[in-house]
Amino acid sequence: MKEYGLDLHGEMLLEEYCNKQALFEKLQSVVMDQLGKLVKQSGIEVNSMESRIKGEESLAGKLRRKGHKYNSLQDITDIFGARIITFYNEDVDRIASMAEVLFEIDWTNSVDKRRMHDFDSFGYNSLHYICRLPQSLYSDPEMPELNEIRFELQMRTALQHVWSAIQHDIGYKSEIETPLEYHRNLSRLAGMLELADNEFSRIRNAIADYRRRAQSLVQSGRLEEVPLDGDTFHSYLDKRPFDKLNHKIAAITQAELHEAPMRPYLAALRHMGMQTLGDVERLMRDNFDDAYQLALFQLGSTDIDILAETIGLQNLCIVHLLKTGGGKLALVQLFDTVNGKMPQNEFLASMVMEQASRLEFMNKSSE
Numbered sequence: 001m002k003e004y005g006l007d008l009h010g011e012m013l014l015e016e017y018c019n020k021q022a023l024f025e026k027l028q029s030v031v032m033d034q035l036g037k038l039v040k041q042s043g044i045e046v047n048s049m050e051s052r053i054k055g056e057e058s059l060a061g062k063l064r065r066k067g068h069k070y071n072s073l074q075d076i077t078d079i080f081g082a083r084i085i086t087f088y089n090e091d092v093d094r095i096a097s098m099a100e101v102l103f104e105i106d107w108t109n110s111v112d113k114r115r116m117h118d119f120d121s122f123g124y125n126s127l128h129y130i131c132r133l134p135q136s137l138y139s140d141p142e143m144p145e146l147n148e149i150r151f152e153l154q155m156r157t158a159l160q161h162v163w164s165a166i167q168h169d170i171g172y173k174s175e176i177e178t179p180l181e182y183h184r185n186l187s188r189l190a191g192m193l194e195l196a197d198n199e200f201s202r203i204r205n206a207i208a209d210y211r212r213r214a215q216s217l218v219q220s221g222r223l224e225e226v227p228l229d230g231d232t233f234h235s236y237l238d239k240r241p242f243d244k245l246n247h248k249i250a251a252i253t254q255a256e257l258h259e260a261p262m263r264p265y266l267a268a269l270r271h272m273g274m275q276t277l278g279d280v281e282r283l284m285r286d287n288f289d290d291a292y293q294l295a296l297f298q299l300g301s302t303d304i305d306i307l308a309e310t311i312g313l314q315n316l317c318i319v320h321l322l323k324t325g326g327g328k329l330a331l332v333q334l335f336d337t338v339n340g341k342m343p344q345n346e347f348l349a350s351m352v353m354e355q356a357s358r359l360e361f362m363n364k365s366s367e
Contacts, residue, residue: 004060010067014060017073020145024053024080027149030138031082035153038098039084046095047085047158054079074148077109077130081152085161088201092155096127099153103131106150126156126164159193211235224278233266236277245288245312249295253304260308264338268317271337283316287323290361291315297355314338318352323361328353 006014032051039046054062059079063070070076086092099105109130135147156164210231217226218235226232250257274280294315321330331349339345356362 002056002060004057004064006060006063006067010060010063013063013067013070013073013076014056017059017079018056020073021053023143023145023149026140026143027080027133027146027151028053028082030133030146031080031151034102034137035082035084035099038102039095042094042098044091044094045087046091047087047161049082049084051080051082054081074150077106077150078152080149081154083154083156086155086157088204089157089197090201090205092127092157095155096129099129099131099155102137103129103153104134106130106132109150126154126160129153129155157197159197163190163193218277223281224276226277228266228270228274228276228280230263230266232277233263233269233280236280237262241281241284242309242312242316245284245291245316246307246309248292249299249311249315250307252295252299253302255299255305255307257307257309257311260310262310262313265310265313265317268334268337271333272317272320283320287316287319290319290323290359293359293361294319294352294356297358310338318356319361322353322356 004010004014028051032049035049039049059076062076073079084095086095106129110128112127129152130150131153132150133147138146140146214226214232215235217223218232218239223236226236246257269280269283272283274283291312292315295311317334318331321327321334328346328349331352332345335345335348336342
């Protein structure tokens with residue numbers, strides 16, 4: 001052990017720390033394993049999880065400055081520390097609630113630094129819990145002290161972590177007098193980060209509320225009230241609205257239906273002027289029979305035994321475009337949208353035009 005200029009008490013604590021490295025490493029392994037399981041089970045997406053065991057030199061510096069405060073090594077609560085960085089404020093609180101169930105919390109020494117600032121004060125920090133590993137969670141007869149060591153668990157958002165790193169990098173401390181200009185500028189930046197944190201949470205909650213309302217409207221069949229977008233289209237597809245048409249088409253050749261992504265059709269539907277799920281429902285109702293008749297011409301003389309589940313929606317779009325005078329160019333654009341641009345799309349559009357030319361609705365639209 002190096003010489004650090006410590007008094008006898010400090011040297012004894014540092015020596016004890018060096019002799020217990022294996023104990024702290026075991027605690028780190030167990031705690032991080034339990035926190036990993038906790039986060040995975042919660043479904044919360046975190047920015048990162050990290051931990052560290054305080055180095056010998058760092059602990060010696062702490063003992064040199066304020067070793068008189070510690071009667072024993074167990075009084076030093078940050079030798080081992082873990083940190084979970086989330087994206088949203090409310091996820092900090094959710095993880096904290098779960099940590100309270102997982103560990104024994106020393107409430108006297110735990111602190112929520114997020115709530116320690118006056119209205120005009122400077123600071124932007126995190127939630128700090130001082131914890132113990134309960135025997136009910138994990139115990140090792142060969143390391144009974146494992147359940148006695150207190151450790152620090154920090155929980156903060158990514159923006160709080162950024163601010164903390166910036167503070168550390170520039171060596172800024174709010175209690176140290178600095179030129180007013182720097183103090184004011186840093187305070188303004190801290191306020192902007194805090195506002196951004198709150199806004200991210202507010203926007204996420206608003207989007208979640210919108211999705212819940214949209215799903216409720218879809219489930220209740222009030223499709224005219226539901227705007228057509230990625231979320232609502234996904235909810236609509238969960239109801240499998242095109243199954244009846246798909247199965248009727250598949251029966252032409254006794255084909256099997258295979259799953260295929262319908263998401264590309266969202267852009268096509270919106271390009272066709274569909275603005276609500278009610279518009280999509282009308283598309284199907286008004287063109288169901290003609291889409292089936294088109295499939296008869298497409299499949300009637302073939303032995304195709306596998307069809308994509310997009311066949312019904314594809315034919316609905318084709319019929320709608322042809323009924324509204326879109327012609328070959330509109331079909332090429334449709335195929336470019338759902339299949340990606342490729343030379344074959346023009347040939348496919350020509351073939352569909354030929355098949356559709358014999359259908360009754362084409363003759364009606366040309367009159």
